[in-house]
Amino acid sequence: MNKSIFNLIFIVVFSISTNLVAEENLFEKNYVIQSPEGFKSFQQTPDTKIMRGWDKDTDNVMMLENGYDFMGFSGFVSTNIPPAVALEHGQKIKADLILIYDRQINQGDRASKFKQARRKAIEEKRVKDFGKVTEIEITEEDLVDANVMYDFYASYWVKLPKPTFGTHFIELGQGENRENAEGVQVIAVIKGSAAAKAGIMRNDSIISINGQKVSTPDELISLIRKNKGTDIDVGYMRNGKASQTVASI
Numbered sequence: 203m204n205k206s207i208f209n210l211i212f213i214v215v216f217s218i219s220t221n222l223v224a225e226e227n228l229f230e231k232n233y234v235i236q237s238p239e240g241f242k243s244f245q246q247t248p249d250t251k252i253m254r255g256w257d258k259d260t261d262n263v264m265m266l267e268n269g270y271d272f273m274g275f276s277g278f279v280s281t282n283i284p285p286a287v288a289l290e291h292g293q294k295i296k297a298d299l300i301l302i303y304d305r306q307i308n309q310g311d312r313a314s315k316f317k318q319a320r321r322k323a324i325e326e327k328r329v330k331d332f333g334k335v336t337e338i339e340i341t342e343e344d345l346v347d348a349n350v351m352y353d354f355y356a357s358y359w360v361k362l363p364k365p366t367f368g369t370h371f372i373e374l375g376q377g378e379n380r381e382n383a384e385g386v387q388v389i390a391v392i393k394g395s396a397a398a399k400a401g402i403m404r405n406d407s408i409i410s411i412n413g414q415k416v417s418t419p420d421e422l423i424s425l426i427r428k429n430k431g432t433d434i435d436v437g438y439m440r441n442g443k444a445s446q447t448v449a450s451i
Contacts, residue, residue, distance in 0.1 A: 228283060229276040229291040229356055236274045242296035243360050252289045255301035255357070263404070265301070265359055266370045266390030273297055273358040279307065281348055288356045297358040305353045366451050367426045368395020369402060371419055385409035385439060386422050400436060400449035409444070410437035426451060 255261045285302055292300040370390040385407035391398045410416060411425040412435050433450050
């Protein structure tokens with residue numbers, strides 16, 4: 203094969219490969235699934251929204267209380283990436299809402315914004331005479347420092363249908379404290395749900411339904427489903443004290 207033709211082919215292939223890498227969606231590449239396989243929006247064509255998060259732990263509780271469930275997350279370090287890239291991935295996996303967080307982790311090591319803009323003006327030959335004062339137009343491109351790195355994190359959420367009971371919970375007693383644990387701990391109560399109306403609160407531990415002891419989430423879910431459409435007696439612990447309430451499910 204002619205050497206010049208070979209070089210041309212190599213340049214074309216290299217250019218295509220470089221473009222593919224440049225267009226790679228880092229939110230998609232670094233996505234970690236935290237939900238069951240196939241978990242996605244209950245809407246056939248969701249109108250995916252993206253919002254800025256402020257504090258992950260507080261925001262996670264807020265999302266659960268507002269009737270959302272966690273799909274997964276993306277986390278990575280990169281130069282500045284527009285939120286539209288995270289939104290694109292969220293639409294692909296059919297999330298209802300995305301919370302995005304970014305934190306600058308270094309200082310730019312390029313010249314100042316104005317020096318960058320001045321250099322651009324010189325390159326474009328807009329400064330023709332040495333020492334002459336020349337207006338420099340600063341564009342958005344001038345304000346981006348490609349050497350500044352950010353720690354990105356995005357969480358992806360699905361809006362749940364109206365719940366029967368309305369709690370998110372974890373099993374108590376993982377590990378060495380199993381023998382001292384009792385019930386299923388509530389980590390969030392969905393606003394307006396049967397549990398919320400019955401007075402169940404975050405950090406309560408549900409220990410029984412209609413007098414039947416529960417010690418795992420599966421047991422709790424099974425009893426709630428079995429008694430759907432009725433009033434149930436809910437036994438729970440709060441700050442070490444046992445209490446009772448009635449929930450209409």
